[in-house]
Amino acid sequence: MSFDPKPLRWIELDLPHPDGGGRLVTLRTDGPFALRSWYFAPESDVKMELHLDRRTPEGGLTGCLHCGHAELYTRKKFNKTLGFAIVGVAALLVLVFENYWSLVAAAVIDLVLFSIARDEVVCYSCSAVHRGFGVSPRHPSFDRTIEERLKFGERAVMGEPMREGGTANAPDPEH
Ligand SMILES: [Zn+2]
Structure with a gap:
């Protein structure tokens, strides 16, 4: 079986x-x-x-x-509040220990959290x-020109017409 x-x-x-x-x-x-x-x-x-x-x-x-x-975009599901909280605690520890190693550790922890965050x-x-x-x-990462076009239509400064098929397999924005 x-x-x-x-x-x-x-x-x-x-x-x-x-x-x-x-x-x-x-x-x-x-x-x-x-x-x-x-x-x-x-x-x-x-x-x-x-x-x-x-x-x-x-x-x-x-x-x-x-x-x-x-048109869709992909981003990381990163908990920004937690990210800032870790840096905040590290900043307090700088005062306690009088060196900056806690800030270095906080940066590393945030980097790891960001890299394991799901899309x-x-x-x-x-x-x-x-x-x-x-x-x-x-779907590539966020593209401001698409947001502009949808928000302002004809008046968009940077707007470009929608790509055929939307953002599916589109290249990443250069800006
Ligand atoms: Zn929708």
Whole structure:
């Protein structure tokens, strides 16, 4: 008898709540294929439809599952508050020990935390956050020219037209 269970691979979505006000709805399922096409928003009877056509057969993303927009960026899920807190404690220890080794240690700890932080993929249009999806196609890091175009449209100073297919497998921004 062979036993080959696929390991649990949690995916997580942080979606803007339809009520607005910066509230988020978090959905968590066992892998990208366990998602249903719609959910009720918590504490309301508003249906939140997911754009599951933006999910590739491999579990990657060609666009935002919340609004369907084709431009996404990848960033590290780094806890900035913790990062600053470590530096803050180190600064106090400088006063206690009268040397700077604690600051060096804090920098190293922050660097390690940053390098092991998981990636998350964010929508330029609605800011929905996607975690745990397939790594292909890859969406590059944040590009200010895309944000400008979506915010200001024609009036954008640095705006460039959207690339065909959005940000899927696009090169990293040069700026
Ligand atoms: Zn979106």
